[in-house]
Amino acid sequence: MAETFLDSSELVLNMGPQHPSTHGVLRVVLRLDGEKVMGTECIIGYLHRGVEKIAENRTYQMFAPYVDRMDYVAAVSNGLGYCLAVEKLLNVEAPPRAQTVRVALTELNRIASHLIWLGTHALDIGAITPLFYTMREREEILNIFEKYCGARLTTHAFRIGGLQYELYDGFEQDVSAFCDMFPARIDEYEELLSGNRIWVDRLTNIGVLNAAQCKQYGVTGPLLRAAGVRWDLRKAQPYSGYENYDFEIPIRENGDTYDRYIVRMQEMRQSVRILRQAIKRIEPGPIMAKVPKVIKPPVGEAYVSIEAPKGELGYYIVSDGSTQPYRVRVRPPSFVNLQALEPMAKGALVADIVAIIGTIDIVLGEVDR
Amino acid sequence: MRKFLKRLLFLDLIEGLVVTFRSQHPKHIYTEQYPAQSPKVAERYRGAPRLNINPENGETLCIACNLCALACPEALIVVGSERNEQTRRKELTTFTYDTSRCMFCGLCEDACPVDALELTQDFELATYTREGQIWDRQMLEEGPRPKQYKF
Numbered sequence: 455m456a457e458t459f460l461d462s463s464e465l466v467l468n469m470g471p472q473h474p475s476t477h478g479v480l481r482v483v484l485r486l487d488g489e490k491v492m493g494t495e496c497i498i499g500y501l502h503r504g505v506e507k508i509a510e511n512r513t514y515q516m517f518a519p520y521v522d523r524m525d526y527v528a529a530v531s532n533g534l535g536y537c538l539a540v541e542k543l544l545n546v547e548a549p550p551r552a553q554t555v556r557v558a559l560t561e562l563n564r565i566a567s568h569l570i571w572l573g574t575h576a577l578d579i580g581a582i583t584p585l586f587y588t589m590r591e592r593e594e595i596l597n598i599f600e601k602y603c604g605a606r607l608t609t610h611a612f613r614i615g616g617l618q619y620e621l622y623d624g625f626e627q628d629v630s631a632f633c634d635m636f637p638a639r640i641d642e643y644e645e646l647l648s649g650n651r652i653w654v655d656r657l658t659n660i661g662v663l664n665a666a667q668c669k670q671y672g673v674t675g676p677l678l679r680a681a682g683v684r685w686d687l688r689k690a691q692p693y694s695g696y697e698n699y700d701f702e703i704p705i706r707e708n709g710d711t712y713d714r715y716i717v718r719m720q721e722m723r724q725s726v727r728i729l730r731q732a733i734k735r736i737e738p739g740p741i742m743a744k745v746p747k748v749i750k751p752p753v754g755e756a757y758v759s760i761e762a763p764k765g766e767l768g769y770y771i772v773s774d775g776s777t778q779p780y781r782v783r784v785r786p787p788s789f790v791n792l793q794a795l796e797p798m799a800k801g802a803l804v805a806d807i808v809a810i811i812g813t814i815d816i817v818l819g820e821v822d823r
Numbered sequence: 824m825r826k827f828l829k830r831l832l833f834l835d836l837i838e839g840l841v842v843t844f845r846s847q848h849p850k851h852i853y854t855e856q857y858p859a860q861s862p863k864v865a866e867r868y869r870g871a872p873r874l875n876i877n878p879e880n881g882e883t884l885c886i887a888c889n890l891c892a893l894a895c896p897e898a899l900i901v902v903g904s905e906r907n908e909q910t911r912r913k914e915l916t917t918f919t920y921d922t923s924r925c926m927f928c929g930l931c932e933d934a935c936p937v938d939a940l941e942l943t944q945d946f947e948l949a950t951y952t953r954e955g956q957i958w959d960r961q962m963l964e965e966g967p968r969p970k971q972y973k974f
Contacts, residue, residue, distance in 0.1 A: 646842050
């Protein structure tokens, strides 16, 4: 224990699992010296459903709806990662039309996920208003999902080998209307937050994680980019034709909570840019590759990782040649990023813990699986 | 000096409040008064299941092929069939669908070769008992009993 002016004993405080600011059922055991956090310990598993084990008892197609339930605010990205992994095992590639639609829907989902993050993060800090606005814009995205595939949250939008559903009439118009409307909305959020003194003071130099620490803990996504590392799997290992899109990777230097906020806001603008390009590129053609009705991949293994809204999302699938996977291992970004809570929270105040948990952007469905 | 004046006059807070008041206009109201005002769901919405019947003679379209039961990840569909001795065809006798375990993934309706099983736009699936969540053939064909809300 650190030397303090007044001698005090350590206090152990349980935060969660019913705490609203832990964004789910995360339990953090805090060791406190007064207001100062001396150490944290995350206790997870309250939402464990054994998704990886379920995969071993389901066929490849049957497991696809379950991956949506891991990171449920970015279900489309999860579906994309799983489908790409099975496609790699089968050695098939989705047709160009399907790939473009996949990119469009995944980017919409990235915006939806960041909107949820922004609203709840701001709510934790004490700014209630942005939550209502972000939910309003997210509603537009969910309406597009609902019209396209019939579900709003756990979409099950993609199938192995392409898409199940053809685009509905007016998809392009809906997306371009969203693209026209949305940048002004981001300006609105920034007007509410970026200059606000409470917001700036609560976030700057809180939860600093530098590039070396990020690499040490395997942290990916906006946390890594806010520390100044230009690493985005959409550029580093392009999938689904991302190499053909013109966009930038926003980075910042300090790696504090404010920088992560700025990075995510800029990522939303970049997603709008990708969306505009994607809807222009949707060309007529088939939406499903030649995939047998009964999927029996050859014996082998495949690992595919994609840039999910929260970081690197990887699917490692081992096939034993039967209709069911031998093993599915998911590398969830939230689970890995949550490790960084300890170095970020050490020495912070109790009130900052809420800001730090919010900035990691965890979804407990994905942490516990 | 300018920054100090800006802080002193709470300009950063007023800037945020302007955004808040811009959204106060009644035309920006987003709240839906459910259940008095029912939301209109999309055409492809995956909601309550329905077993389609031929509208002309009232016979079921289901050919009891069992493909939906095999496609279901939760194995919640049970198809009962009987071989008709005269036509040598399988005929549907019972059909149970446990909506309490359903995750509305839509794999069963994708698997159906004759478009008999369909997920409809009805999303009001609440019942008073767990048993009520298990839909039998009659309920799947005719839809759930009408509900009434009192205010």
